[in-house]
Amino acid sequence: MRWLLLTLFCASAAQAGEITFYRCTDASGALTIQNMPCPKGMQQTTKVMQAVAAPAPPAAVLAPLATGVLVPQAVPASEPVAVAPAAPVTKPAPVALPALYLCKGRGVDDYLSESAEPPSRCVPMRVVGLDGNPAKGAGEACEVQRDTCAAIDPTQLCSTWQQRVRDAESAARFSSLAQPDARQQYQRLQAVLDASDCAAQKP
Incomplete structure (x- = not known):
C-alpha cells in the first residue's frame, strides 16, 4: 500500500x-x-x-547509464581561474652624464670634448727655399699641436650638455654645410642626454 x-x-x-x-x-x-x-x-x-x-535542479545534467536510463548528476561549480598579475614595467635608472672638457688650441675656436686628451693636430707650416725664398720651397711640413682641455664644472654639466645637443641639432639641419655624419652625431648626443638624470631638467 x-x-x-x-x-x-x-x-x-x-x-x-x-x-x-x-x-x-x-x-x-x-x-x-x-x-x-x-x-x-x-x-x-x-x-x-x-x-x-x-522544478528540475538548476545545476544538473542527465548522464546516460549502461541501462539507458538517464539520471541527474550535479554539475560542479566552475573554479575561478587564477590570473597572474602583469609584471610591472620598470624604466632603466638614469645614468650620470659623461664629463665634458672645454678645449683650446692655436688657430681653432674653443670646443667641447668628451676626452681630456683629444687627438693631436698637425698644423701646416710654411716651407721656404734654402735662401729663404717661399717660392722655392719644396715639400710640405706641419707642426704637431696638442690642445689643452679643462673639465666643465659639475654644477654646469647638465646645462652644457643641453647646449651641446642643441648645437648638434642645428648642425644636423644644415648637414650639407657641415660634416657628413652630423645627423648621427646629433642622434648619439641626444640619446646620451635622454638616458641621463639631466633629461627631466629644463634647459
Whole structure:
C-alpha cells in the first residue's frame, strides 16, 4: 500500500495537471488506491487532485547509464581561474652624464670634448727655399699641436650638455654645410642626454 502511494506520488510529481486516484474495495473490505479504474466486482470511488510539476535542479545534467536510463548528476561549480598579475614595467635608472672638457688650441675656436686628451693636430707650416725664398720651397711640413682641455664644472654639466645637443641639432639641419655624419652625431648626443638624470631638467 505504501509503495503504491509512493509510486503514484512520484508519477504525479513528474507531470503538471489533474490526477485521478481510484479507491477500490473488494468483497473482503481490503482497500487499494491506484491510478487506473478498479477491476470489475470491486467498489470504486474516485478523487481528483491538482498536481504541480517539481522544478528540475538548476545545476544538473542527465548522464546516460549502461541501462539507458538517464539520471541527474550535479554539475560542479566552475573554479575561478587564477590570473597572474602583469609584471610591472620598470624604466632603466638614469645614468650620470659623461664629463665634458672645454678645449683650446692655436688657430681653432674653443670646443667641447668628451676626452681630456683629444687627438693631436698637425698644423701646416710654411716651407721656404734654402735662401729663404717661399717660392722655392719644396715639400710640405706641419707642426704637431696638442690642445689643452679643462673639465666643465659639475654644477654646469647638465646645462652644457643641453647646449651641446642643441648645437648638434642645428648642425644636423644644415648637414650639407657641415660634416657628413652630423645627423648621427646629433642622434648619439641626444640619446646620451635622454638616458641621463639631466633629461627631466629644463634647459
